[in-house]
Amino acid sequence: MATKPMRTGYGLALVVALAGVLATPARAALFEDDEARRAIIELRQRIDTLQQSNQRAGDDLRRSGEDTSQMRRSLLDLQGQIEALHVELAKLRGQNEQLARDVSELQRLQKETAQGVNERLKKFEPGKVTVDGQEFVAEPAERQDFEAALATFRSGKFADAATAFAAFLRQFPQSGYVPSARFWLGNAQYATRDYKEAIGNFKALLASAPNHARAPEAALSIANCQMELKATTGARKTLEDLIRVYPASEAAAAAKERLARMK
Template structure:
């Protein structure tokens, strides 16, 4: 007997396999019931058909499970993708935040660098204020601190403006603060003149003599000697004044003060 070859649509096989078995069985039994049980080939065909039906049922079940698993896997994939997108969004937000913080830090660093430059410039300027500078006073050159130079010039400005008492105080303070200054001889000279102007003749003589003792070759030395004689004359010390003028002519014969001394001596005879 020829074998049955059965080709069923997938949906038909998935949905109506039990019913198909019954239909086929019912159609075959009336026509050849006796032969079916006697013929081995017919029996094998029926068994084979049933095996195919069972195989189709199992395949249908596996397909259904695969579809369900695929759906579950799809849901898992979608959840994973959603979580990944959330993580990406969070990273973008964090990156933007860090970028903003970085820009702020860059601005702060730039500001600190600017402040550092300003401080460095200020320090350099302040250091230059304390660096000794070369000055020239009464024909002498020497190194002096800027503050020292400023103090001397301020005292001298006071004397030249006629503020003799203030100048006296300023020069006395200068000599106390800068006893070894290159300005010392000049400061003593102007201090003596300020004291002479305020009629403090004895103190003036003291400072003029200190100048001659410390710097006999100073440009102001001849004038200091003449000023001593002037103070002595104010104090009515005529003999002392004469001696001072005579010593001046010996020590500084070519100076302008010597010419004045000669005139004063001629008047005293």
């Protein structure tokens, strides 16, 4: 009877041991399934990650392509703007060159105009003149009228010249031309045989300007007028005074010859 309990205990142990043996492959299979599932899950995650990365790369590539296209369009627009600027710059250079030419021409015209104005103004401004060795300041009108009267005399129009010189003396009584104007007026009157008037102008010259270059000739002309008027005594005295006052003059040499002929 004692043997049965022991067998019964041994059998229980054997059953437990057998159950453990039988249970081991089942747990191993269970473990292998879990690892496979984890591997599958990780693989799926990797695939998902890879797909997401590919999708992001595709998006980035697409955006990069769009950016490149946009950049190309921007570059084309910029190139067009640069070319337009080159054209505008060329136009501006042409306009600047034309403007420079216009300014140069304007400056030339202004210079010529200024010179012309100055020349015209000089015609109305007093200036220094030298007549018969005498230097003085004369108004343009004085110079013009005197030269015109002298030109008339030299053309042989003695009556017109006498009128012109007489008018000059009335208009410019204080002019530096007066001594010369009286000399030529006397000569014009002598040429028209107005001897008395001629003598009066020659004497006026000697009285107002005895040291004038024309004074010796004026004295000789007085003697000539006196001889034309048959005033021989007065002519002789005039010639003698001429020789005494202006001994070195050509008129004095001529006076000596005439005095010799009068004896």
